[in-house]
Amino acid sequence: MLELHVWGPAFGLPSLDAHCLAAIAYLQQAVPRGKWQLIASCNPALSPTNELPALRNGDIWIGGFRNIFHYLAQCSAGEWVLDAGLPEQEGADCIAFSSFVESHGQPLIDLSLYVSQNYTTTTQPLYSALLPFPLPYLTPPSIRATAKLRTAHLGLSSLDIDSDDSTPPPSQSIIPESLRRPRSTVSSLLAASPEASAQIRLDALATAFLEPLEKLRAKKQLFVSESQFTSLDCLVLGYLSLMLVPDLPQPWLAQCLKKKFPSLCAWTEELRKNVFGPEVTVHDAFLTKLGDSELDLRLKRLRGRGHLPWKAPDNGGAVGIGSVFLSGVADGIPVVGQLRRNTRMRQHGGLTTEDGVESSSFQYLTLITGLVAGLGAVAGYMFHQGLISFGAGEETKEKETGGGLGALGEAGAALGFYASQMDEQVRRQRVMEEMNETHGAPVAEVDVDVEVERKPLRG
Numbered sequence: 001m002l003e004l005h006v007w008g009p010a011f012g013l014p015s016l017d018a019h020c021l022a023a024i025a026y027l028q029q030a031v032p033r034g035k036w037q038l039i040a041s042c043n044p045a046l047s048p049t050n051e052l053p054a055l056r057n058g059d060i061w062i063g064g065f066r067n068i069f070h071y072l073a074q075c076s077a078g079e080w081v082l083d084a085g086l087p088e089q090e091g092a093d094c095i096a097f098s099s100f101v102e103s104h105g106q107p108l109i110d111l112s113l114y115v116s117q118n119y120t121t122t123t124q125p126l127y128s129a130l131l132p133f134p135l136p137y138l139t140p141p142s143i144r145a146t147a148k149l150r151t152a153h154l155g156l157s158s159l160d161i162d163s164d165d166s167t168p169p170p171s172q173s174i175i176p177e178s179l180r181r182p183r184s185t186v187s188s189l190l191a192a193s194p195e196a197s198a199q200i201r202l203d204a205l206a207t208a209f210l211e212p213l214e215k216l217r218a219k220k221q222l223f224v225s226e227s228q229f230t231s232l233d234c235l236v237l238g239y240l241s242l243m244l245v246p247d248l249p250q251p252w253l254a255q256c257l258k259k260k261f262p263s264l265c266a267w268t269e270e271l272r273k274n275v276f277g278p279e280v281t282v283h284d285a286f287l288t289k290l291g292d293s294e295l296d297l298r299l300k301r302l303r304g305r306g307h308l309p310w311k312a313p314d315n316g317g318a319v320g321i322g323s324v325f326l327s328g329v330a331d332g333i334p335v336v337g338q339l340r341r342n343t344r345m346r347q348h349g350g351l352t353t354e355d356g357v358e359s360s361s362f363q364y365l366t367l368i369t370g371l372v373a374g375l376g377a378v379a380g381y382m383f384h385q386g387l388i389s390f391g392a393g394e395e396t397k398e399k400e401t402g403g404g405l406g407a408l409g410e411a412g413a414a415l416g417f418y419a420s421q422m423d424e425q426v427r428r429q430r431v432m433e434e435m436n437e438t439h440g441a442p443v444a445e446v447d448v449d450v451e452v453e454r455k456p457l458r459g
Contacts, residue, residue: 002027002036003056003311004068005046008130008286011246012279013272014038014308016126018109019065021238022231023053024308025275026069029229030080037311040285042130066098069231083230090224094232097216097223101232104209105239108253110147111156111202118248119144129282154205156198199252206256214261237275240268277307287312 004027010016014024027036047054047063055062055071062071073081083094113123127143128136213236217223222233243253244265258265287310 002031003039004036005039005041005052005054005056007052008040008042009280009282010126013241013245014276014280017052018238018242020053021241022234023065023068025234025237026082026231028275030072030082037309039311039313041313086225086228086230093224094230098232098235100212101235101239107151107154108206108209109239109242110151112253114144114147115151116250118250121249156201202252203256206253207260210257210261210264214264237268237271240264241272244268285310
């Protein structure tokens with residue numbers, strides 16, 4: 001039995017992630033009923049790539065939408081492949097536009113759900129409803145930080161509620177401000193209202209993404225074929241559903257879609273009802289326990305037989321939640337996070353047990369050595385700066401017992417002489433600095449070598 005692990009439902013959709021929606025649509029169309037189950041685990045750590053969706057087949061885990069449908073083609077001997085039999089041109093369009101959708105559609109979803117004000121009012125509460133405590137304090141901020149990095153090159157920081165770029169720079173002019181006459185130019189209006197400037201750029205970005213899709217589909221039922229459902233249709237359905245369906249305080253993306261591309265809106269609404277079925281709630285996905293009565297148990301079983309083959313997730317209780325939380329914290333540490341990612345990839349990369357044990361042991365040994373070295377460096381720095389020192393009692397005891405450098409014999413005596421010379425030099429430097437501060441003039445210390453001529457005594 002195949003298990004598809006995804007982010008939980010939101011906005012009436014089976015998931016709040018575009019790739020999870022695409023994977024659900026793909027399995028719904030390609031894999032026969034009864035061969036797979038849908039689990040809203042909301043745990044990216046299950047995936048070898050640390051992302052959802054993730055497909056489980058026994059002990060094998062596959063992460064990512066593209067990897068999933070390639071694996072389905074392999075494990076089914078080419079039977080569960082939606083793109084099979086496409087002509088050469090349509091197959092090329094499917095591959096090219098799939099990359100286009102991912103590269104241009106994801107920034108729009110990031111801006112709409114994670115960067116703008118919609119995050120605090122809508123997206124973050126949705127994660128709080130899906131994740132057990134204390135994961136809502138760790139997972140959503142991490143996802144939002146990644147979304148902000150993906151959209152940083154777009155220059156739309158005015159949408160970010162954490163940034164303060166709304167204050168325009170002061171203009172350079174010799175005319176007093178009271179005598180200036182404002183000139184209403186396009187640049188001045190946009191500078192005075194960053195939201196208006198951002199709105200124009202957002203409409204341009206959305207149009208640049210949606211217009212090629214509308215031209216590709218034209219009057220066809222689907223995007224690359226008149227009748228054959230492909231992986232591109234799954235991907236487009238996932239992205240357009242998250243752009244059109246959510247009811248957000250700042251619905252700029254849905255408004256652009258409805259106003260300029262009504263045919264894409266109609267296609268999305270019709271197809272999502274056929275593929276995903278009626279609106280999905282958190283109770284449908286989690287199969288929430290309603291009680292212990294026979295009627296409640298029957299209701300739970302009926303929910304599992306709905307339009308989508310939901311199965312209740314198993315988060316492992318308090319131990320499992322704590323493990324996920326600590327894993328998320330560890331993944332955020334630069335060196336430790338990279339080692340964990342490498343270990344996770346090796347565990348799912350087909351290594352033998354002995355290789356895995358040796359690799360894991362070597363990594364932990366490297367980690368421990370690095371930590372010890374780091375602690376030693378910090379302790380040495382603190383001792384050098386005088387933040388930590390030995391007690392006076394220990395020094396007295398060391399002198400009385402003849403310990404220290406004196407116990408090293410001639411080598412210790414030489415080191416002691418060198419240390420005394422260094423101390424004398426430091427003392428002289430301090431005296432010179434004090435004299436400079438007192439007299440206000442630099443004081444130079446001059447070493448004079450006097451040669452004494454020895455003459456023989458006359459008898």
